[in-house]
Amino acid sequence: MEPRRTRFYLDKRNSMVMGVCAGIADYTGIDLLLVRVGFVLINCATGFFGGFGILAYFLVGWLANDKPHEFDYEDREDRKFWQKVRARPGNSVRDVRARFRDIDRRIADVELHLTSHNRRLADEIEALR
Template sequence: MSDRRTKFYLDKRNGKVFGVCSGIADYSGLDVTLVRIGAVLFTVLGGFPWTVIAYLVAAWVANDKPYQFQDETREDAKFWQKVRVKPSTSVRDVRSRFRDIDRRLADVELHVTSHNRRLADEIEALR
């Protein structure tokens, strides 16, 4: 089975106990410190048994982060976090980038294939 970048994984490399808070931070794009503080506050302010149970269940059910995802660049990590949070926006952004690249490539192609005497002279000078 192929590993997916849009799935929740435990991040034991950056985790303190089981890597659940670190995995949540990696999945959502939040700062891991804020996730840990939120988990502690939620536990202290009334969610004691349920937060601990949810934490242990998540540690038991979730898989470890695959090795090939450990060394991704910061830019790749941000991109996949955006995909996980709002997939439709990510697809729209990628389509927009491709449209822009396609438009610029068409402009270059038009410029090169046009009957531009100065460009033809420059190309001849390079030969």
């Protein structure tokens, strides 16, 4: 079974402890440093020792799956696309349709250019005969 791109995975490649913050950063598209600083600030504000955040961190690190190796080789555009899909699935369908419309329009322009009657080119060919 192929791994799903819309699931949350731990990112052990960019991890410091268990890869939870790196996974959150990869999942949402937020900068990794901001996620780590936000995690520390939230835990300090709510009581770092004995706080729920540390327990939740280790629980997520224990329950979540590691990021599949197939995702390590995807390019930046694919990564950004899947982050948008996870954030706003409805908008991603609209974006894909818009991209296909743009590609279809460009192909139609090329086809029109190639199949249209170019009078100047026809005259040059006739002049060479």
